[in-house]
Amino acid sequence: MAKKKNYTDYQLRVVDYYRHYMERLTNIVLAQFEWCGLPETVDRWYLEMCLAFYGTAAMYKAKDTDLLFASNYTAQGLTMYGYPSHIRGVTNGGFDMITGMSTGGTIDVEEGEFVVLYDTMTRTPLWKTLDIYAKMLTKVSLAIDLNLQQQYRPYILVGNTDNRALRKTFETFLDGVAAYEPALFSTMDPDDIKTIDLNVPYKGAELEQLRKDIWSAAMSELGINGGLTKRERLLGDELILARQENQIKLNSRLMNRTEFANRINEKFGLDVTVNLSVGDINNDFSTTFGGGEPQTYGGDDNGGDRDDYTESDDDDTVK
Numbered sequence: 367m368a369k370k371k372n373y374t375d376y377q378l379r380v381v382d383y384y385r386h387y388m389e390r391l392t393n394i395v396l397a398q399f400e401w402c403g404l405p406e407t408v409d410r411w412y413l414e415m416c417l418a419f420y421g422t423a424a425m426y427k428a429k430d431t432d433l434l435f436a437s438n439y440t441a442q443g444l445t446m447y448g449y450p451s452h453i454r455g456v457t458n459g460g461f462d463m464i465t466g467m468s469t470g471g472t473i474d475v476e477e478g479e480f481v482v483l484y485d486t487m488t489r490t491p492l493w494k495t496l497d498i499y500a501k502m503l504t505k506v507s508l509a510i511d512l513n514l515q516q517q518y519r520p521y522i523l524v525g526n527t528d529n530r531a532l533r534k535t536f537e538t539f540l541d542g543v544a545a546y547e548p549a550l551f552s553t554m555d556p557d558d559i560k561t562i563d564l565n566v567p568y569k570g571a572e573l574e575q576l577r578k579d580i581w582s583a584a585m586s587e588l589g590i591n592g593g594l595t596k597r598e599r600l601l602g603d604e605l606i607l608a609r610q611e612n613q614i615k616l617n618s619r620l621m622n623r624t625e626f627a628n629r630i631n632e633k634f635g636l637d638v639t640v641n642l643s644v645g646d647i648n649n650d651f652s653t654t655f656g657g658g659e660p661q662t663y664g665g666d667d668n669g670g671d672r673d674d675y676t677e678s679d680d681d682d683t684v685k
Contacts, residue, residue: 379508383507388497388500396411396418398589398643401639403636403637403639405434408425412436416436417492418485418493421490422483422489423438424455425481426453426455426481427480434634435455437456439453441453454473455474455475481630483623484622492588499580503577503581503584509569513568586615588615589616590616620640624640
């Protein structure tokens with residue numbers, strides 16, 4: 367029987383942070399597109415899960431039935447354009463977030479009665495990108511925790527660890543510090559203890575800003591515009607270019623889905639449509655996303671080189 371591994375509080379915190387960020391990012395990915403008109407046998411959530419973790423999915427007619435399904439698949443052979451020439455549907459046996467693989471069974475597909483969809487233009491899954499950003503955010507969150515901890519425990523205590531009673535007293539004392547107890551008493555002899563001042567500066571604000579920057583970069587990878595602080599305010603032309611880049615990233619995924627909807631409509635006689643779930647938010651330059659606060663992005667309507675407007679006392683010209 368394998369020995370049960372005991373994880374430290376730190377190791378558990380690493381896992382908790384990673385799961386937190388991975389789940390948040392995955393939830394956003396799964397909700398970015400709205401499907402209408404899908405057959406009752408096709409599950410929208412499962413379709414988007416396949417696209418996120420496998421990078422591809424297919425809608426197909428199960429052999430000897432009139433039922434349509436959409437899921438992951440195994441492919442045999444390629445057409446001249448790199449699409450599968452034959453497939454077998456794969457049922458859900460659970461997603462492995464590390465390998466992106468499923469252990470489900472397979473479904474026989476009628477010859478030629480399938481249409482393949484890729485999530486991205488590179489035909490690769492997004493989960494690895496989500497994994498990278500979740501790990502980056504986890505590291506920053508752990509750094510914030512550590513820096514905060516070092517503000518109320520800024521010392522290393524040095525003593526005779528061979529003395530079990532003294533060591534136990536150390537542990538009890540430090541547990542009280544960690545619990546923010548207002549007053550601590552100890553029977554330790556001060557001559558038996560030495561302290562080393564770590565002189566750790568508080569970096570909470572800088573680390574929190576870094577966390578926000580990484581989150582904003584993750585949103586940009588998904589084609590979502592993040593809010594801008596006053597310190598990060600961009601010039602008009604720079605802002606438009608940044609948002610155009612995000613729009614292209616999102617449209618590249620929407621384009622694949624739109625082409626897929628047109629092809630399954632023609633092949634299976636459906637009326638499926640797909641759109642962005644929150645509309646075309648990237649063309650709205652009038653507000654700061656997340657805060658809804660009016661923002662200005664240039665010295666004139668054509669994206670000038672100023673990031674602030676000031677009315678003069680005598681007229682309405684820009685200073």
